Structure formats: structure tokens, C-alpha cells
Amino acid sequence: MNHWIIAPIVLPAIMAPILLMAARHDVVLARIFSIASSVALLGIALALTTMVSDGIIVTYALGNWIPPFGIVLVADRLSVLMLLLTAGLALAVLLFAIDGSDRQGRHFHALFQFQLMGINGAFLTGDFFNLFVFFEVLLIASYGLMVHGGGAARTRAGVQYVAINLVGSTLFLIAVGMIYSVAGTLNMADLAIRVPKIAAGDQALLQSGALLLLLVFCIKAALVPVHFWLPGTYANAPAPVAALFAIMTKVGAYCVIRLYILAFGADAGVASWLAAPWLLPAALVTLVLGMTGVLAARRLGQLASFAVIGSMGMLLVAIALFTPASLSAALYYLLHSTLAGAVLFLIADLVSRRRPGQDDAMTVAPRFAQLSLLAGAFFIAAIAATGMPPLSGFIGKLLILDAARDSANPALIWSLLLLTSLLAIIGFGRAGSTLFWKSTGEPGHFPAAPESNTLSLVAIGLLLAGSVGLTLFAGPLTAYLDATAEQVFATRQYIEAVLGNTVLEGGIL
Template identity: 70%
Template sequence: MNHVLILPILLPAVVGALLVMAARYDKVLARTFSLASAVLLLGVALALFAIASDDSVRTYALGAWPAPFGIVLVLDRLAALMLVLNALLGLGVLLYAVGGWDLRGKHFHPLFQFQLMGLNGAFLTGDFFNLFVFFEILLIASYGLMVHGGGGLRVKAGVQYVVTNLVGSSVFLIAVGLIYSVTGTLNMADLALKVPQVPAGDQALLQTGAVLLLLVFAVKAALVPLHFWLPGTYANAPGPVAALFAIMTKVGAYSIIRMYVLAFGAEAGDAAWLAAPWLLPASLLTLVLGMTGVLAARSLGQMASFAVIGSMGMLLATVSVFTQQAIGAALYYLIHSTFAAGALFLIADLVAERRGVQRDRFVAAPRFAQVGLISAMFFVAAIGVTGMPPLSGFIGKLLILDGVRDSAHAAWFWTLILSTSLIAIVGFSRGGSLVFWKSHALPPATPSAHRPGAAPFVAVGGLLACLVALTVFAGPAHAWLEAAAAQLFAPAGYIEAVMGTLQEVR
């Protein structure tokens, strides 16, 4: 077995425990351990990315227990992509936080490591019960990060976030129980074999469980009408935490892609493509609501939150077509939207820290420190989020429009994507002009005694550089992602790697 597969889970778990026991009161030691872990995690993720690029599927059986009973980790192109995305975003957010923000609480660094552990586990796990386990790990860590630093609004939003996700977790368990009751397994590869064999009399239970799982993943992805928790949560979360949460909604998207292509895809019989009729209208409504929210937002944080909702609508509407070309385009847009949202949340925090009582609200206020540099960063991030040329958002939307061209609903896609893009452009223009341009006409504020170092700007610049790199290397990146989509739509390799390799252990 390839033991490196467990390192993305084991490394942050061990470092998080060490930080709790030995370094939570020593800021230098905590930062050193945390940054070193993030850099190592990125190295491991890149190594696994290179390994997965040969189109083979690799597995790791914990305790050498055979399928489908043991815990299995599975590495393919999609899992490797998500590991790299999580590691890059995590390193950028951590670099921003060590600029001074992490000192507002004792437990930031351990919680941050456990959050990375839960995310990586969700991307690598090969069965739905352990997906639930890793969901709970990342959610517990996110609860602590959400209220980090205190504040009434933050605690209120955190309570709503906790309650919503606890309900989602309960529904997850019910769905898992229903599926297990008719298939006798929760291993993803084994489900792909068992689902087509479910008799007609048990189809109602199977499909009910599958729809409930879709409901849970829709909560994570903030799809209408289950999006209500996200605007308040993300807008009131600390800036670095909101930036890290940019990948949290992508866990829902990843789970939908993984489950409904592998276990409920073309070979699933009566349950084939069960998600498509539910997913498409909800996603298009989410796109419209999110971009309308961008126009109506009253602060940079709110605007970034609604932009996340809109981007998830566009992403999952594309996924709902369930074709290889559409999934390839969706994966490209997934990468772009994660980096763009992360950068935007960090920029909103930079503004809020410098404008005094006005924070990041859309009101005119005196000029603040580094306004020129921050406004330039906002301009780049806005171009990316709205999908204007020449950045990767424009390329991603072109790929999506081309990928859904043969869909029966192509006219809806084209109309809504183009119209909501215009709405987003107007919304970002309005917000940017109020915060940067009109404020520029006012006399400067009294300089703050606290002048942060370069780390926050390096972090934001790094995330924006990822958008530029995704644009420059759009051709090779899209070719790799199309190969990932092709691997998803040829599940025989995944099933053989999991079931065959593990059975050899017996």
C-alpha cells in the first residue's frame, strides 16, 4: 500500500494535537508549527497530484481490512485536485492570519489544522459513513473558527450555522441508514455495484435515501432554498475564516459529483441520474439569487458572500448536465471561484481593519492606509469574480457555455449566465466606487497606530496570482481537468482499484 495517501489526514491531525498540548500559549512556536505543516501539506498534495496524473486509481486500506467493510482512502484525479486546492488556499489564509489576526484567540492554529484534516478526509474517503465522520470533524473545527475573536453578531451567526449543520448531519445519518438498509454497504465502489441490483420493491427506499443525501449536500453547497445560513455566517465570520470557508461549499459540490456519477450514474438502473431533475432548477435559482444579492449588498463581506452563492449556482447548474464536457468545465470554474472568493474575503478584511467604525460598509469614509494597493487588489478580484476578461473567470464561463451547448436547457443557461454576469458587474462597480473612489475624495483619516506587516498582502497577492496562473495555463489545466472528468465517467477503474485491490488482502 502507498502510505503517502494518509499523510494529508495524518499530518494536520498530529500537528493540531501538538499545538493544543505544547504550543497554544507560545505564538512563535504555534506559528512555526502551523506554517511548516501547511507547507508540508502542500508538498504532499502536489506529490499526490503528480501520482494521480497517470490516470490510475490508488487506494489505502486502514488496518488492511478488505472491502467493503474497512475504511478505505481513494486517490484519483478529482481527489488529488481538491487536495491541492485545499492546501493552496489553506497556506494563503494561514499566511494572512499570522500577520496578527491569529493572536485574537488561543486556539486558532489547532482549529485550523483540524479543519484542513476534515476537508482532506472528505476528499479522500471511499465510503459515505466516513464522509459523514470527516464532515463532522471539519464542522466542529469550523464552529470554533467561526466565533474566533468573539462579538455578538459573530456568535449569533455562529449559532445559526451550528443549528443548520446539526440538522443537516441528522438528515445525513437518516439517508445513510436508508441506503444501507437496501444495499448492505456504504462503500462508494461497492454501491456502484449494488445499486443496479436493488429490486423494484426497494427502489423507493433507495431513491429516498439518495434524495436526502442530495439535500444534505445542497445545504453544504448553499443551494436555494437551503442557502439562508451562508450570507450571515460568511459576512460575520472573521476575514481569514471566511476565506477558508470558500472551499467549504465546494465540499458539497465535490460530494454531489462523486456520488451521482459513481453510484447513481448511467449504470444505476431506475436510479440513474437521480439528482439532475432536482439539481438544475435549484442551481439556476441560486445563480440568480446570488448575483442579485451582490447588487443589493451593503458591505464588501455581504457582497463576497452572495458572490459565493451565485458561483455555486453556476457551478452546480453545470454539474447537473452530467456530461463529461460539462464536468470538465465545472471543475475549471470550481478552482477559479475558490481562489477568487478567498481573495475577496481577505480584501474585505483589509478594508474593514482600516476604515474604523465604517468597516467594509458601502458608505463614504476618509481615505485609509494602503488604499491604492488594496483598491488595485479589489479591482483584480472583482474582474475574476464577475467573469470579465482576461482572467480565468471569463475563460471558465466560456467553457461552461460551451459545455452546456447540447443541453435541452442551453437557452436558460446562456440567458441566465450572461444576465447575472451583468448584474454582478454593476454590483461590484457600485461597491468599489463607494469604498475606494468616493472615499478618495475625503480627507485622510488619522493614521492607525497598528501597521500590519507584509504577510497579509503577500497572502492576497498569492491567491490573485493563482487566478493569473490559471489563466495563463488555461489550456494545460483544462486538458488535465477533462482527463479527470473522463476518469469519473469511466468508473470501472475506480471500482476495480477499490474492490479488487482490497480483496487481495484477504
């Protein structure tokens, strides 16, 4: 077994208690440890990417228990891609936080590491019970990060966030119990073998559990009608926390890809493509609602929150088509939308700090420090987020539109994608003109920010550079994502990697 597979989980799991015990009273030491851990995590993710780049699937059986009886971690192109995205985003967000945001409350860095542990575990795990465990780890850490710094609005939004996720966790356990009661396994590869063989009398219970699990994943992905928790939560969360949360919704999308292609895909018998009839309509409504919210937003943080909802609708439209081409397009858009959503929250925070009394409200106000620099950053982020050429959002939408040509309702999908893109352009254009262009003509000037924001600007620059990089290297990247999508749909390869080929021949290990 290759022990590097477990490193993205073990590293933050060890670093978090070290930060709690050894660096809780020394913020400089905490920052050094946290940055070092994040850099190491990025290096490990790059090493794992190299390891699986030739198409192999690597597994790790904890305690050396043979799957499906033990806990198994699985590293393939998809899971490692998500690890790499998480590590890159975490490093940029951490740079922003150590410019001052981490001083607003205690234990920020320890909670940050626990959050990374939960996210990485969710991407690597090969069974549903441990997916639930890692969900709880990342959610418990996110509860603390959500209320970091305190405040009435933040606490109120945090209570709503905790309540909806406790409901989601309860539904998760119920769904897992229903599936286990008829399938006798929670190992993803083993479940893929057993689902086609479930008796007709047990199909109702199996499919009910699977659809209930879909509801849980849709809560995580902020899909209509269970999206209502996101705008208030993300808009009121500390900026680096909201930026890190941009990957949280992608955990839900990842789980949909993994479960409903592997276990309920083409080989699932009567349960084939179970999620497709429900997912596409909900994704289209989410897309429309999110971009309408962008148009109606009154604060920059609200605009960023609704942009995340709209981008999740766009992403899940592509996923819901359940073809290799649409999945490849979805993965490209997933990379783009994570970076674009995160940078919007960081820009909103810097604007808010420079306009005391006005904060990030979309109102005309006097000039503020670094207006031109932040206006340029917002302009680039807006081009990417709205899908205008030449940045990655434009390429991502073109790929989704192309993948939708062979779907059952191409005209509807094309119409809604183009219409919502227009709404987003108008919404972002209004925000930019109000906050930056019109403000240059207002008399007066806000006082200069008392603190230095060099690292904050570096973090924003890194995320914008990521979007530019997705554009410049779109050719080789889409080729890699095509291979990733093909591997996801080659479910036999995944099953053989986890269980061995004998299970496919004789039905037993």
C-alpha cells in the first residue's frame, strides 16, 4: 500500500491539536505551523496527482482490513483533482487570513486544519459511513469558523447554518441505514455490485434511501429547494471562511458524481440513473434563482453568495446530463467557479474595511484607499464569474453548452444558461459601476486603512492568477479532464481497484 494516500487526512489531523496545545497563545507560531502544513498539503496533492496521472487507481486499506469489511481510501484522478483544488484554495485563503482576520477569535488555525481534514477525507473515502464521519468533522469545524469573531448577525446566521446541517446529518444517517438494510454494505464499490442484484421487493427501500441521500448532497450543494441557508451564512461569515466554504458546496457535487455514476449508473438495473430526473430540473431552477439574486443583491457579499448558488446550478446542470463530455465540462467549471467565488468574498471584505459606515453596501460613497487596485481585481473576477470572454468562465460555459447539444432538452438548457449569463452581467456591472466608477466622482475621501493588506492582495492575486491559468492551459487541462471523466464512467476499473477482479467473476472475494 502507498501510505501517501492517507497523508492529506493525517497531516491536518495532527497539526490541529498541535496548534491547540502548543501555539494557542502565540499567533505568529500558529501562523507558521498553519502555513507550513498547507504548503506541505499542496506538495502532497501534487505528488498524488503525478501518481494517478497515468490512470491508475490507488487504494489504502486502513488496518490492512480487506475491503469491503474495512475502511478503504481511494485515490483516482477525480478525488486527487479535488484534493489539489482544496490545497491551493486553502493556501491562498490562509494568506488572506494571517493578514489580520485570524486575530478576531481564538483557535482559528486549529479549526482551519480540522476543516481541511474533513474535506480531504470526504474526497478520499471509499464508503458511505466514513463519508458521514468526514462530513461531521468538516461541519463541526465549520460551525466554529462560521462564528469566528462573533457579532449578532454572524451568530444568527451561524445558528441557522448549524440547524440545517444537523437536519442534513440526521437524514444522512437515515438514508445510510435504509441502504444498508437491503444491500448489506456501505462500501461504494461493493454497493455498485450489489445494487443490480437487489430483489424487486427491496427496490423501493433502496431507491428511497438513495433519493434521500441525494437530498442530503443537495443540501450541501445549496440546490433548490434546500438552498436557503447559503446566502445568509456566506454573506455573514468572515471573508476567509466564506472563501474556503466555496469548496464546501463542491463536496456535495462530488458525492453526486461518485454515487450516482458508480452505484446508480448504467449498470444499476432498474435503479439506473436514479438521480437524473430530479437533478436537472432542480439545477436549472437553482441557476435561475442564483443569477436573479445576483441582479437583486444590495451588498457585495450578497452578490458573491448568490453567484455561488448560480454557479452550483450551472455545475449541476452539466453533472445531471450524466455523460463523459458533460462531466468533463462540469469539472472544468467546478475548478473555475471555486476560484471565482472565493476571490469575490475576499474582494468584498477589503472593500468593506475601506468604507466604514458603508461597508460593502452597493451605494455611491467617497473614494477609498486602493480603489483602483480593487476595482481592477473586481473587474477581472466579474469577467470570470459571469462567463465573459476571454477568461475561464467563458470556456467553462462553452463546454457545458457543447455538452448539452445532445441532451433531451438542449433548447431549454441553452436558453436558460444564456439568459442567466445576461442577468449576471447586469448584476455585476451594476455593482462595479456603483462601488468603483461612480465613487470616483464623489467628494471627500475615506481615511486610509490603518493596517497593511499586502498578503490579502497577494491572496487575491493568486486566485485571479488561477483563473487566468485555467484559461491559458485550457487545452491540456480539458484533455486531462476528459480522461478523468472517462475514468469515472469506467466503473469496472474502480471496482477492481478496490475489491479485486475476482469479485466480478464469482460474486465473492
